[in-house]
Amino acid sequence: MYLEPEVVPLQSLGVVDVGGTDLDERDALSSALANVSEADQRKSFAVKRGNEFVNEYARTSLEGERTDGGPSNPNHLLGAFPTLYCYGKGGIEVNRPIAVSYGDHVRRDLQYWDKRFRKDLHYVFQVFGVLQKRQVCNSAGIQIKKSDFQKNERVIQSLKPSDLTQAAEEEKRRIPFSNPAVRCLRKHIKSTRAKVMGTDESRANLRSKVWSLTAHIGPPSLWITVNPSDTGDPIAQVLAGADIDLDRFMSGRGPDATARSNAIAGDPFAAAKYFHFIIDCVLEILFGVKASKRGSHVRRKTGIFGDMAAYIGAVEAQGRGTLHFHVIAWLKGSPTSSRMKELLQKEAFRKKVAEFIAANIRSDIAGANGHQIKAMKKEKAVSYSRPVDPRQQNYLACARYTEEILARATQVHTCTTEACLKLVKNRLICKRHAPFALSEEDWIAPDGSWGSRRRYGYINAWSPPIMQAVRCNQDIKLISNRAETKDVTWYFSGYVSKNQREISNSSALLAKRLAFHDKQERYSEDTKFRNKRLLQRCANTLSREQVFSAPEVVSYLMGFGDRKLSHYFVPLYMAEIYATLRNTYPILRYQK
Numbered sequence: 404m405y406l407e408p409e410v411v412p413l414q415s416l417g418v419v420d421v422g423g424t425d426l427d428e429r430d431a432l433s434s435a436l437a438n439v440s441e442a443d444q445r446k447s448f449a450v451k452r453g454n455e456f457v458n459e460y461a462r463t464s465l466e467g468e469r470t471d472g473g474p475s476n477p478n479h480l481l482g483a484f485p486t487l488y489c490y491g492k493g494g495i496e497v498n499r500p501i502a503v504s505y506g507d508h509v510r511r512d513l514q515y516w517d518k519r520f521r522k523d524l525h526y527v528f529q530v531f532g533v534l535q536k537r538q539v540c541n542s543a544g545i546q547i548k549k550s551d552f553q554k555n556e557r558v559i560q561s562l563k564p565s566d567l568t569q570a571a572e573e574e575k576r577r578i579p580f581s582n583p584a585v586r587c588l589r590k591h592i593k594s595t596r597a598k599v600m601g602t603d604e605s606r607a608n609l610r611s612k613v614w615s616l617t618a619h620i621g622p623p624s625l626w627i628t629v630n631p632s633d634t635g636d637p638i639a640q641v642l643a644g645a646d647i648d649l650d651r652f653m654s655g656r657g658p659d660a661t662a663r664s665n666a667i668a669g670d671p672f673a674a675a676k677y678f679h680f681i682i683d684c685v686l687e688i689l690f691g692v693k694a695s696k697r698g699s700h701v702r703r704k705t706g707i708f709g710d711m712a713a714y715i716g717a718v719e720a721q722g723r724g725t726l727h728f729h730v731i732a733w734l735k736g737s738p739t740s741s742r743m744k745e746l747l748q749k750e751a752f753r754k755k756v757a758e759f760i761a762a763n764i765r766s767d768i769a770g771a772n773g774h775q776i777k778a779m780k781k782e783k784a785v786s787y788s789r790p791v792d793p794r795q796q797n798y799l800a801c802a803r804y805t806e807e808i809l810a811r812a813t814q815v816h817t818c819t820t821e822a823c824l825k826l827v828k829n830r831l832i833c834k835r836h837a838p839f840a841l842s843e844e845d846w847i848a849p850d851g852s853w854g855s856r857r858r859y860g861y862i863n864a865w866s867p868p869i870m871q872a873v874r875c876n877q878d879i880k881l882i883s884n885r886a887e888t889k890d891v892t893w894y895f896s897g898y899v900s901k902n903q904r905e906i907s908n909s910s911a912l913l914a915k916r917l918a919f920h921d922k923q924e925r926y927s928e929d930t931k932f933r934n935k936r937l938l939q940r941c942a943n944t945l946s947r948e949q950v951f952s953a954p955e956v957v958s959y960l961m962g963f964g965d966r967k968l969s970h971y972f973v974p975l976y977m978a979e980i981y982a983t984l985r986n987t988y989p990i991l992r993y994q995k
């Protein structure tokens with residue numbers, strides 16, 4: 404082991420994210436050091452803090468060849484993770500006969516046989532931070548080359564920290580920014596971050612995809628949420644290394660509930676892999692839509708909802724880090740909004756829709772009311788099971804019985820202050836709108852409002868085949884009018900980002916960052932470079948406020964991503980198109 408005490412980077416001692424190439428992290432370093440109490444200093448660590456920044460880029464020799472950096476300047480991962488890269492060898496971006504990219508090497512590490520990389524959360528978050536910052540750097544480089552940015556360059560340069568402090572006040576009061584220069588900077592930060600994995604801005608562009616598909620093939624028909632149980636499903640346990648015979652599965656055998664939870668909590672790779680495997684199965688086998696990797700073609704067969712034209716799904720993490728899935732689905736042949744309005748006036752059509760609801764959306768457990776449902780036994784660990792085999796003789800009766808047990812265990816909503824209750828005008832209201840409307844039958848009204856048979860107001864609706872196959876909590880809604888499409892689209896892509904927004908006032912963070920940027924760049928003459936750094940620094944400042952769970956981070960690192968799309972979308976950069984048109988036809992500049 405070549406590491407000497409003085410050169411071990413800060414990351415190894417838990418002070419994460421002090422990227423050395425990005426000198427703007429100096430403030431993070433100084434506050435980290437300020438937090439080191441004298442008592443800490445007196446402690447005799449075998450490995451002591453260094454006082455230099457750790458460069459996250461590859462080390463190169465004078466001849467331009469990659470090296471591991473040696474003891475005085477070790478490659479950031481070799482230096483920080485001596486237990487993962489034993490003897491300080493085998494790290495990322497060191498000299499190799501064939502160059503391997505940072506991302507590819509991380510993917511290899513996460514799949515390494517002894518699981519040491521994927522089980523080290525410091526490693527997982529560290530490499531994610533590096534890759535995210537590199538994407539920000541590339542994206543800022545592209546952004547400053549855009550004519551739109553060049554036009555606004557002077558305005559952005561004129562910005563002072565006080566302008567952003569004022570913007571912070573406006574943000575606090577939830578009113579639009581009054582300063583055009585602030586609006587301009589925010590627009591370019593947004594565009595920079597939109598190309599970076601895991602940012603709110605990248606998530607928000609799902610919204611335009613929903614509208615694009617709606618314009619292309621008509622309004623969507625269904626909104627579904629699936630919440631697979633990674634701690635319950637035996638498939639997840641097998642992926643985490645448990646010895647379970649899935650062909651001759653017995654729920655009494657294998658790890659108990661505590662061991663199952665520990666296995667998944669300790670192995671975010673298994674949790675992410677399981678989630679994406681199950682959701683891909685739902686999309687391909689149950690929905691009947693298989694999209695090729697690049698979206699160049701879509702293969703379809705009739706699925707549980709009939710023929711599906713398209714879907715757009717978003718992966719999200721909930722409070723405890725487990726992943727869940729929201730999907731908007733377009734059914735083939737569904738009418739346009741205006742045609743739908745006309746058709747809903749006809750009884751025959753409404754009857755047809757009610758039949759569709761009866762077949763696909765269930766919120767009734769064997770006709771039981773609230774008292775009867777509460778009296779039913781709530782089985783534990785229902786997801787630690789196998790779906791009923793459709794080849795068995797009394798399949799239908801068995802499946803129906805199993806569905807009731809599963810629904811009782813997973814679909815009964817309980818309002819709690821932690822999960823769903825919020826105070827509105829001094830009254831606690833469930834933000835999921837429970838209790839839901841009761842009904843003796845499945846119905847749709849001429850105005851598009853609809854409901855499924857429900858005799859207890861706290862039952863979430865489910866799709867019977869998805870319940871059979873995935874055996875987990877879920878929700879399903881019919882989208883029957885334009886207003887619902889709008890609501891669902893907004894909720895869909897804004898859901899994750901709102902948590903981040905509530906944590907901090909982004910303008911206040913940017914004000915601090917701008918003050919520091921001005922100080923750092925006071926001798927810099929190169930305007931382009933200054934502006935690129937500004938965008939990069941602002942974008943990184945906002946990234947630091949985001950909260951991720953480990954399975955989410957593994958999803959990004961492995962390329963599983965945070966969305967599932969049946970179609971491939973080509974972005975149109977309108978600003979560039981308008982600029983080219985104006986340059987080609989100068990007369991357009993004078994026309995409004």
Ligand SMILES: [Zn+2]
Binds near residue numbers: 817819824834835836
């Ligand atoms: Zn509730």
